[in-house]
Amino acid sequence: MTRPAIELRGVRYAYRRSEVLQGVDTRVAAGEVVALIGPNGSGKSTLLKCITGILRPRHGHITIAGEPVKGQRQARIARSLSYVAQTTDAVYPLTVLESVLLGLRRASWRHDPADLARAEAVLQRLGMADLAQSPLTEISGGQRQKAAIARALVRQTPFLLLDEPTNHLDMKHKRDAIEILTECAREQGQGVLVVLHDINIAVQLADRIVLLRDGRVMADGPPQAVIDTPTLRAAYDVDVHVVEHQRAPFVAGYQLQERGRG
Numbered sequence: 385m386t387r388p389a390i391e392l393r394g395v396r397y398a399y400r401r402s403e404v405l406q407g408v409d410t411r412v413a414a415g416e417v418v419a420l421i422g423p424n425g426s427g428k429s430t431l432l433k434c435i436t437g438i439l440r441p442r443h444g445h446i447t448i449a450g451e452p453v454k455g456q457r458q459a460r461i462a463r464s465l466s467y468v469a470q471t472t473d474a475v476y477p478l479t480v481l482e483s484v485l486l487g488l489r490r491a492s493w494r495h496d497p498a499d500l501a502r503a504e505a506v507l508q509r510l511g512m513a514d515l516a517q518s519p520l521t522e523i524s525g526g527q528r529q530k531a532a533i534a535r536a537l538v539r540q541t542p543f544l545l546l547d548e549p550t551n552h553l554d555m556k557h558k559r560d561a562i563e564i565l566t567e568c569a570r571e572q573g574q575g576v577l578v579v580l581h582d583i584n585i586a587v588q589l590a591d592r593i594v595l596l597r598d599g600r601v602m603a604d605g606p607p608q609a610v611i612d613t614p615t616l617r618a619a620y621d622v623d624v625h626v627v628e629h630q631r632a633p634f635v636a637g638y639q640l641q642e643r644g645r646g
C-alpha cells in the first residue's frame with residue numbers, strides 16, 4: 385500500500401498575466417521531510433498557497449491523500465494540513481500559550497485540560513515553556529517565529545507546510561526547530577514540506593530536496609543527488625562552491641565579488 389501523500393501534477397499559477405508556476409510536479413508522502421528551495425521569486429510561497437487552497441491553480445491537479453484540493457472547503461483542508469506562512473509579523477494581544485491554543489480553533493473559548501496539556505507540551509518541546517504567559521508583543525521575532533511553529537505542531541495534522549520557518553532563528557533555535565520537524569515525520573508520520581533558504585540545513589533535514597527556479601522544478605531528489613556546484617550555480621546565478629562534508633554535500637561559500645579586478 386502506498387502512503388498517503390500530497391501530490392501535484394502540472395500545477396500552473398499566474399497572479400496576473402505572467403505564469404509564476406509553470407507546470408510543477410512533485411509529491412510529499414506521509415513520514416517524509418521535503419525541503420523546497422530556490423531563489424527569491426521562484427514560486428515557493430505560491431506553491432504552498434496552492435496546496436492550502438488559498439490560491440487556485442489555473443491548470444493541474446493537487447490532491448491531499450487522494451482528495452482533490454479543488455472544491456474542498458477550507459475547513460476540510462485544514463483538517464489535513466497545518467500551514468506556517470512566511471510572514472508571521474502579525475502580533476495579536478495574546479499570550480504565547482493562547483496563540484498556540486488558537487491553533488486548535490475549538491468552537492469554544494474554554495480550553496479543556498487535554499488541549500492545554502498538548503499546547504504546553506509543544507511549548508516545552510520548543511524550549512518555550514517559560515514564555516507561555518508572555519504577551520506576543522513582548523517577545524523577540526525569533527520567539528514569535530517559534531510560537532507560529534508551535535501553533536502548527538499542536539494541531540497534529542497529517543501534513544505540515546512551513547514557509548521559511550527558521551528565518552529569524554539563531555543556530556541553536558534553528559537546530560531545535562529542525563529536530564522537531566524530523567521527529568514530526570519519524571515519530572508521528574507527518575508529511576513535512578518546508579521552504580528553506582539555508583541549503584546546508586535542507587541537506588541535513590530533508591529526505592528530498594525540490595529545487596524550484598522560475599516556477600519550474602529544476603531538480604527533485606535526495607540531497608546528494610540535487611545539491612552540487614553546477615546545479616546551484618545555474619539555479620542561483622552565483623559563484624557557489626559545494627564540497628563534501630561528513631559524506632554529504634555542503635555549501636562552503638560563494639564569491640561576493642569577482643576576484644582579480646582592479
Ligand code: ADP
Nearest residue numbers: 399400404422423424425426427428429430431
Ligand atoms: P518565493 O516564495 O519563491 O520567493 P513567491 O511565490 O512569493 O516566490 O513569488 C513568485 C513570484 O510571484 C514573484 O515574482 C512575485 O513577485 C510574484 N508574486 C507573489 N505574490 C504576488 C501577488 N500577491 N501578486 C502579484 N504577484 C505576486
Ligand code: MG
Nearest residue numbers: 428429430470
Ligand atoms: Mg516566499
